[in-house]
């Protein structure tokens with residue numbers, strides 16, 4: 001079988017090349033290795049961004065997100081508490097109007113590798129989950145159904161020019177977004193958020209990966225039609 005080469009642009013440093021001997025899209029050991037190397041590389045890029053550049057970049061992302069929320073008339077916004085060098089967009093919590101609400105993911109207490117979204121504000125008590133990411137206590141009245149979320153800010157490790165997303169490796173957001181991909185969540189807009197340094201030229205993707213329709217970075221708001229992905 002002909003060898004296919006996965007080529008990725010590495011904006012912040014030289015990275016290893018990965019070759020595969022199987023068709024694109026098949027999940028095999030080489031794809032897994034490629035994902036592992038890419039995660040390592042882009043997680044390191046994300047963490048290396050200095051304090052001043054980070055603050056400026058986060059401000060630009062926040063401005064773009066605020067504009068999107070206003071443009072869509074979104075009243076329920078899904079965000080996240082930052083981990084591992086992700087952009088911190090939690091200042092949004094304090095910027096929302098009284099009729100708007102903010103929800104964050106928590107690890108599902110019974111359903112492994114699934115997420116629940118819980119209403120949160122700046123006064124909500126938090127505790128670290130098994131990954132060290134802050135979470136509100138899982139109480140039924142705080143649950144915000146995915147169907148009620150208008151704009152869901154999705155963290156990512158790397159993205160490409162087609163809207164493909166590489167995450168932390170648990171498949172949490174792919175599982176969360178599978179019903180959206182099937183057209184079951186018509187009010188939801190998933191929006192990837194990232195620093196420009198997290199862009200790869202192309203990413204390997206598997207059948208369960210959910211390509212994002214929109215990605216916001218400090219320098220650009222990307223929109224993808226399903227034809228692109």
Ligand SMILES: Nc1nc2c(c(=O)[nH]1)N(C=O)[C@@H](CNc1ccc(C(=O)N[C@@H](CCC(=O)O)C(=O)O)cc1)CN2
Nearest residue numbers: 080081082083105131133155167168169170171172173
């Ligand atoms: N801010 C934020 N929250 C999120 C996610 C995310 O990407 N960002 N997730 C997106 O899915 C879920 C958590 N997924 C995660 C998966 C792996 C690791 C992690 O640090 N793994 C370690 C090793 C695993 C371990 O310690 O057991 C590592 O790779 O170093 C963190 C979060 C839900 N909440």
Ligand SMILES: Nc1ncnc2c1ncn2[C@@H]1O[C@H](COP(=O)(O)OP(=O)(O)OP(=O)(O)O)[C@@H](O)[C@H]1O
Nearest residue numbers: 165166167168169170171172173174175178208209
């Ligand atoms: N919709 C789904 N149903 C069942 N399993 C899934 C689904 N989506 C992903 N998975 C499983 O999750 C595992 C991790 O997927 P992947 O490496 O794409 O995670 P990721 O997108 O990087 O992580 P995350 O979304 O948590 O940031 C894979 O082994 C895959 O089989």
